[in-house]
Amino acid sequence: MATSNNAASGKKPARSGGARYARATWVAGILLMGIALYTIVGHFIAYTGDAFVQSDLVAVAPEVSGVVQSVDVQDNQRVTPGTLLATINPAPYQLAVDLKLKQLAGIEAAQGTSNRGRTAATEATLAQVRAELAIAQYSLARTRLTAPVSGYVNNLTVRPGAYASAAKPLIGIIDDSRWRIVANFKEDVAASVPAGTRVWVWLDADPWRLLPGRVQGVARGIARDQAPEALLPYVAPTTGWIRLRRRLPVTIVLDPGVRTSGLFMGADARVLFFR
Structure with a gap:
């Protein structure tokens, strides 16, 4: 009985080892076929x-500084070129324009409208005031921020009352x-x-x-x-x-x-x- 039991128990590991070897062979074969197929397909x-x-994320930054007076778009809104995005308080820039207009009018009134009443120094002063007026008018126009491209306003966080700094991005637009x-x-x-x-x-x-x-x-x-x-x-x-x-x-x-x-x-x- 003992001999037959030992013999029987000795055969089982042999059969088990052969089955494991066959399974390992199959697995290895499948892996090799998968690698070959992947390489060929690649x-x-x-x-x-x-x-x-x-x-492209277009960062819209104002050219002038000031308090934001109004925000005229909503987050995720689609915009087209020229759409008004926000307005910076124009009052200080309007005052600068008005001041230069008064200076220009005062110089012209003092010297008269004829060219004979104007000296070289006066002409230089007039040219300077006109240039300053043009700059003031340009700054006033830049208090209105408009969309440079068509797209979507993204992650809008600016609110009325916030302070906008020149050259600092204020509104982002995803160019569509x-x-x-x-x-x-x-x-x-x-x-x-x-x-x-x-x-x-x-x-x-x-x-x-x-x-x-x-x-x-x-x-x-x-x-x-x-x-x-x-x-x-x-x-x-x-x-x-x-x-x-x-x-x-x-x-x-x-x-x-x-x-x-x-x-x-x-x-x-x-x-x-x-x-």
Whole structure:
């Protein structure tokens, strides 16, 4: 009985080991087939989920300083060129214009309207006052902030009563005529894609639609270190085995006439094309 039990127990591990070996072989075979399939497909199809929607953020800054008298738009409102965005209190600038007008009138009245009553010094004074008047009128006109492009007001925080400083951005507008997709592809893919290549874009904000587009160009440089406000774009490297692989930005524009509601600056996208 003991001998038969030992023999039986000795056979079970052998059968179990063979089954494990067969399963390991199957798993290894499937993995190798998956890697081979991925490699082969990668030679014909390029895909990345590291893409996003981009446009231009136009920072509207006043040319003059003063207290904001009124805000004439709402957050997320669509505007066109010339739309009044906000008004800075014009009273101080109107006073400056009125003062220069009075100075100009006083000089002309004192010297008379005929050229014979004007000396060279008077002409120089008149020219200076006229120039100062033109500057005052220009500053008065710049108390009205208007939209320079068509687009959407974004993240509006300014309110009446706030103080606006010259050259400091006050209102941001997303330009709706500069939409594009920036797709970060691995170096070998980006380096081999020519401008004009047909691509297909999937927008996460407008899913289940493949939008046609074309490659506008490939960035010729990226930053190796992340730095704020750098002229070179920074693309975070991805891990491939041990070495961190770099990616290059590929700019894509959608075909003219393509309509979609999924264009939001910074929104995620996915891009594929046939190599």
